[in-house]
Amino acid sequence: MAKKKVVLNFPPHLIDQPVTYRLITEQGVRVNILRARITPKEWGNMVVELNGKKARLEDGLAFLRELGVEVEHLAEEVKWREELCIHCTACLAPCPTKALYVERPNMTVGFDREKCIACELCLNVCPYGAVEIAIEQ
Numbered sequence: 001m002a003k004k005k006v007v008l009n010f011p012p013h014l015i016d017q018p019v020t021y022r023l024i025t026e027q028g029v030r031v032n033i034l035r036a037r038i039t040p041k042e043w044g045n046m047v048v049e050l051n052g053k054k055a056r057l058e059d060g061l062a063f064l065r066e067l068g069v070e071v072e073h074l075a076e077e078v079k080w081r082e083e084l085c086i087h088c089t090a091c092l093a094p095c096p097t098k099a100l101y102v103e104r105p106n107m108t109v110g111f112d113r114e115k116c117i118a119c120e121l122c123l124n125v126c127p128y129g130a131v132e133i134a135i136e137q
């Protein structure tokens with residue numbers, strides 16, 4: 001089994017179509033929706049984790065692209081380096097899942113790895129390089 005985190009960008013004409021349902025039922029890919037922003041008649045996007053056999057995932061992504069869905073790959077994991085963090089809190093607002101949060105009563109920044117969806121929104125915000133993409137060894 002393999003898994004991939006991707007952002008799916010849906011053009012307006014696909015917003016009310018059962019695209020993820022077809023991905024599951026026709027392509028045999030398990031879809032875990034981590035975040036979704038869908039507005040009628042506008043581009044919508046979803047951050048999803050796809051699970052399935054490697055070939056199924058590739059076929060599923062090709063299926064989406066053929067339909068007109070734009071697919072962006074996300075890093076598998078983001079690492080928070082506590083030793084570099086100065087707890088300035090600049091990364092808290094862009095983090096959509098509250099994986100970066102303030103610990104009370106110390107008011108220091110903490111990182112909940114389980115909540116992180118590797119969207120990378122915090123990477124460009126941190127002035128000290130305390131969040132980075134984890135490189136697999």
Ligand code: SF4
Pocket residue numbers: 078094095096097098099100115116117118119120121122123131
């Ligand atoms: S990558 Fe950064 S902004 Fe995105 S969920 Fe993880 S900690 Fe939050």
Ligand code: SF4
Pocket residue numbers: 084085086087088089090091092100109125126127128129130131
């Ligand atoms: S932006 Fe960087 S230095 Fe500031 S709290 Fe977040 S991880 Fe720490």
